[in-house]
Amino acid sequence: xxxxxxxxKALLRDRGVAVPEGHVATTAEEARSxxxxxxxxxxxxxxxxxxxxxxGRGKGGGIKLASSADEAAQxxxxxxxxxxxxxxTGPEGxxxxxxxxxxxxxxxxxxxxxxxxxxxxxxxxVIASAEGGMDIEEVADTNPDAIVREHCEPxxxxxxxxxxxxxxxxxxxxxxxxxxxxxxMKLSHAYRDLDASxxxxxxxxxxxxxxxxxxxxxxxxxxxxxxxxxxxxxxRDTSEEEPLEMEAAEHSLSYVALDGTVGCMVNGAGLAMGxxxxxxxxxGFPANFxxxxxxxxxxxxxxxxxxxxxxxxxxxVLINIFGGIVRCDRVAKGVIEALNTVAVDVPIVVRLQGTxxxxxxxxxxxxxxxxxxxxTLHEAAEKAVAAASGQAEA
Amino acid sequence: xxxxxDSDSRIVVQGITGSEGAFHxxxxxxxxxxxxxxxxxxxxxxxxxDEVPIFNTVIExxxxxxxxxxxxxxxxxxxxxxxxxxxxxxxxxAICITEGIPTLDMVDVxxxxxxxxxxxxxxxxxxxxxxxxxxxxIMPGFVHKEGRVGVISRSGTxxxxxxxxxxxxxxxxxxxxxxGGDPVIGTTHRDCLERFAEDEKTEAVVMIGEIGGSxxxxxxxxxxDDYPLPVIAFIAGQTAPPGKRMGHAGAIxxxxxxxxxxxxxxxxxxxxxxxxxxxxxxxxxxxVLGP
Numbered sequence: 001x002x003x004x005x006x007x008x009k010a011l012l013r014d015r016g017v018a019v020p021e022g023h024v025a026t027t028a029e030e031a032r033s034x035x036x037x038x039x040x041x042x043x044x045x046x047x048x049x050x051x052x053x054x055x056g057r058g059k060g061g062g063i064k065l066a067s068s069a070d071e072a073a074q075x076x077x078x079x080x081x082x083x084x085x086x087x088x089t090g091p092e093g094x095x096x097x098x099x100x101x102x103x104x105x106x107x108x109x110x111x112x113x114x115x116x117x118x119x120x121x122x123x124x125x126v127i128a129s130a131e132g133g134m135d136i137e138e139v140a141d142t143n144p145d146a147i148v149r150e151h152c153e154p155x156x157x158x159x160x161x162x163x164x165x166x167x168x169x170x171x172x173x174x175x176x177x178x179x180x181x182x183x184x185m186k187l188s189h190a191y192r193d194l195d196a197s198x199x200x201x202x203x204x205x206x207x208x209x210x211x212x213x214x215x216x217x218x219x220x221x222x223x224x225x226x227x228x229x230x231x232x233x234x235x236r237d238t239s240e241e242e243p244l245e246m247e248a249a250e251h252s253l254s255y256v257a258l259d260g261t262v263g264c265m266v267n268g269a270g271l272a273m274g275x276x277x278x279x280x281x282x283x284g285f286p287a288n289f290x291x292x293x294x295x296x297x298x299x300x301x302x303x304x305x306x307x308x309x310x311x312x313x314x315x316x317v318l319i320n321i322f323g324g325i326v327r328c329d330r331v332a333k334g335v336i337e338a339l340n341t342v343a344v345d346v347p348i349v350v351r352l353q354g355t356x357x358x359x360x361x362x363x364x365x366x367x368x369x370x371x372x373x374x375x376t377l378h379e380a381a382e383k384a385v386a387a388a389s390g391q392a393e394a
Numbered sequence: 395x396x397x398x399x400d401s402d403s404r405i406v407v408q409g410i411t412g413s414e415g416a417f418h419x420x421x422x423x424x425x426x427x428x429x430x431x432x433x434x435x436x437x438x439x440x441x442x443x444d445e446v447p448i449f450n451t452v453i454e455x456x457x458x459x460x461x462x463x464x465x466x467x468x469x470x471x472x473x474x475x476x477x478x479x480x481x482x483x484x485x486x487x488a489i490c491i492t493e494g495i496p497t498l499d500m501v502d503v504x505x506x507x508x509x510x511x512x513x514x515x516x517x518x519x520x521x522x523x524x525x526x527x528x529x530x531x532i533m534p535g536f537v538h539k540e541g542r543v544g545v546i547s548r549s550g551t552x553x554x555x556x557x558x559x560x561x562x563x564x565x566x567x568x569x570x571x572x573x574g575g576d577p578v579i580g581t582t583h584r585d586c587l588e589r590f591a592e593d594e595k596t597e598a599v600v601m602i603g604e605i606g607g608s609x610x611x612x613x614x615x616x617x618x619d620d621y622p623l624p625v626i627a628f629i630a631g632q633t634a635p636p637g638k639r640m641g642h643a644g645a646i647x648x649x650x651x652x653x654x655x656x657x658x659x660x661x662x663x664x665x666x667x668x669x670x671x672x673x674x675x676x677x678x679x680x681x682v683l684g685p
Contacts, residue, residue, distance in 0.1 A: 273640055
């Protein structure tokens with residue numbers, strides 16, 4: 001789960017990291033009054049920042065500097081309700097529903113600091129760079145020597161000496177080095193306490209008087225850990241999530257929309273990916289990833305059909321079930337039963353393999369529903385691709 | 395011969411009285427697995443299926459029955475602790491089936507297991523099976539057949555698919571390991587390759603990877619260094635979009651890294667036989683090994 005900048009900053013502020021004063025606004029009026037408070041408190045300029053779950057906002061016009069409350073309101077009015085396109089969004093962009101009005105900062109130096117998981121080492125890693133404000137992947141490509149790292153040992157986490165070492169390796173000294181090291185420790189505690197998969201401050205700003213302030217912040221939270229963080233679950237902004245993916249999750253299905261024409265329903269995530277690959281090898285394009293779970297129960301198959309058929313471009317469905325513990329004859333009956341409750345008006349190719357696969361295929365062939373029955377995955381993919389293209393022409 | 399488990403393995407099941415744990419313990423016993431104990435706190439003294447003694451703690455189970463392998467079905471909030479309990483009780487191998495354990499819990503658990511010399515397989519995995527001897531997991535036993543090929547995989551049903559193909563072409567399997575679909579796991583592709591190289595019966599290894607992480611690349615580097623057995627590899631997710639989690643917590647292309655194309659390239663350059671379609675795994679293994 002991704003958190004917005006303003007939410008991430010509130011979490012950091014609670015943990016003693018300095019962040020600029022700011023106010024969330026959903027209307028131009030709120031933006032104006034938020035900005036007025038900041039100007040009254042002595043800000044020379046305020047930033048108007050679109051709150052979306054995508055990086056590269058500056059490049060897409062999602063961050064503007066205003067010199068008056070009126071100007072802040074104008075920027076907010078233009079952003080709110082618009083689709084923001086950044087290098088990290090698709091060409092359709094993402095809707096801006098909230099803006100954050102924030103006091104400007106006195107910037108002497110900009111750094112990058114983040115914690116994430118090093119999967120190869122199996123532990124968190126702190127990544128820091130003196131090239132703040134830039135996309136870290138870009139720095140890794142263009143100037144990898146500018147990036148310094150420290151691993152957090154399992155059971156121990158980031159130690160102070162490591163944070164200090166990082167600060168000095170970034171070329172900092174004195175008060176700034178101490179401040180940055182302290183911020184890194186606080187960030188690593190936040191990463192741990194919040195079960196984050198990413199905790200990023202970019203840029204971390206050194207001010208003219210060697211103060212340290214987080215000018216942008218981003219947390220991604222491990223979905224598996226949300227059960228123990230009701231306070232974070234409450235921060236979920238569903239307006240930024242795919243409606244079909246959310247609906248699928250409510251039915252314990254794992255679904256990802258893609259842009260092809262062959263709808264897929266598979267038991268197991270690995271086999272679901274393998275099925276997509278097979279469709280592509282057969283010359284077609286999968287419309288989605290969908291894992292109905294190992295058991296492929298009637299309820300789940302029915303929910304899966306409902307979600308699948310909402311994909312606008314689906315012109316054939318491929319069901320691929322490997323019956324292990326679950327028997328294929330039961331899966332076949334379940335598919336037929338599910339089709340009594342969901343209207344599916346495109347060809348359905350079914351491939352059953354494993355326990356009682358033959359019986360399952362006979363049940364499908366003998367039913368009133370017209371299935372295209374295939375034996376191998378390869379055959380199923382070819383038939384589904386042919387059916388999808390036939391349907392597209394018809 | 396086999397790796398990790400065989401007919402001498404003595405299994406304790408943590409979470410034996412839960413619905414999943416009970417069902418799969420029964421399936422494992424029907425397969426012939428020697429389940430010697432179960433653990434459910436509060437149910438110590440009872441018997442599972444009138445035969446298997448249940449204990450309150452793993453240490454009691456180990457001391458009373460000599461269990462050396464634990465199969466773990468404990469729900470996600472308690473699973474990390476269950477694995478640590480198994481390691482602390484001194485089991486040689488802990489196989490954690492549970493899906494949905496917080497990643498940072500696993501970081502500490504893997505460190506804890508390593509410090510105690512307990513090998514962890516999983517979490518979020520189907521388990522381990524040595525056909526004809528011992529099934530410790532949720533895989534359908536009947537698709538497996540004693541044979542010549544070792545299987546390593548990050549997934550469940552896709553593994554059964556590959557195993558089924560190996561059985562149909564007559565090659566069979568020595569041991570099949572589901573290493574799990576999470577970002578932090580106890581045993582990697584590379585670890586399993588190392589063990590298969592020492593196994594006299596294993597003549598080839600089928601390795602099934604997927605997008606995300608760098609485990610396949612690390613395996614490729616290991617294979618490139620004169621690995622003695624032929625490796626047949628498939629990587630799932632060639633058509634997966636970046637930035638989207640594909641079912642498994644660990645199956646995600648992050649920051650442009652962990653794509654199927656990169657992994658396939660690394661494995662090909664290391665000398666592995668990489669197939670592009672999951673349908674070709676059995677046929678390719680047969681072509682490489684001969685009937």
